[in-house]
Amino acid sequence: MNRTDAPPAPPDVELDAYVAAFESAHVRTGAADPAAFLPPPQHPKYRAVLRELARIDLEFAWDRGDARRVEDYRQRLPDLFADADGLRAVAWEEFRLRQAAGDCPTPAEYRQRLGIDLTPDLPSALLPGTRVLDDEPADPAAVP
Numbered sequence: 396m397n398r399t400d401a402p403p404a405p406p407d408v409e410l411d412a413y414v415a416a417f418e419s420a421h422v423r424t425g426a427a428d429p430a431a432f433l434p435p436p437q438h439p440k441y442r443a444v445l446r447e448l449a450r451i452d453l454e455f456a457w458d459r460g461d462a463r464r465v466e467d468y469r470q471r472l473p474d475l476f477a478d479a480d481g482l483r484a485v486a487w488e489e490f491r492l493r494q495a496a497g498d499c500p501t502p503a504e505y506r507q508r509l510g511i512d513l514t515p516d517l518p519s520a521l522l523p524g525t526r527v528l529d530d531e532p533a534d535p536a537a538v539p
Contacts, residue, residue, distance in 0.1 A: 413444045414451065421455055430471050445474055446481040450488040457492040465489050465509060483511050 413432055420427035429448035434441050449468055456463035465486050468475055475481050486505050490513060493500045502513045 407440075407443070409440055410443055410447060413440070414447055417448050417451065426455075427452075428471065436474065442474075442478050442481055445472060446478070446484050449475055449481075449485045453485060453488050454492060457496065462493075462496070463489075479511065482509060483513065486511055487513055 413434065417427055417429060417432040420432070429445075429452045432448055433444055438444075449472055452468075453463055453465075465482070468485070475485060486509055490500050490505065505511055505513045
């Protein structure tokens with residue numbers, strides 16, 4: 396069996412329960428604090444839940460027109476900044492949301508702001524000068 400024939404990984408029911416509780420509260424109240432839905436820090440899923448709730452909260456914020464940045468979580472979710480992989484995942488979500496909104500973020504900006512490298516996470520179609528939603532250059536003047 397090769398990699399493409401492998402069955403998909405089973406859903407993480409425990410992680411999904413934390414996400415569902417957060418999303419439900421957000422729908423009910425219009426906003427929810429992800430920190431209130433985290434398991435205790437010693438819980439084996441703590442980092443995974445932290446990462447996912449931060450990503451979802453970021454997306455909810457952008458959907459409301461709040462152009463939230465990763466740094467906005469430094470006070471509320473400080474453990475996110477101690478987890479390089481988690482920080483990179485949330486930064487990637489911000490990058491994606493900014494591009495979808497018409498902004499042109501660059502990996503260099505994220506290195507400067509957060510000390511992380513998004514380049515390995517970026518498909519070549521998403522490198523500077525392109526957009527998430529289409530294959531057109533972000534700057535029409537850049538078209539040869």
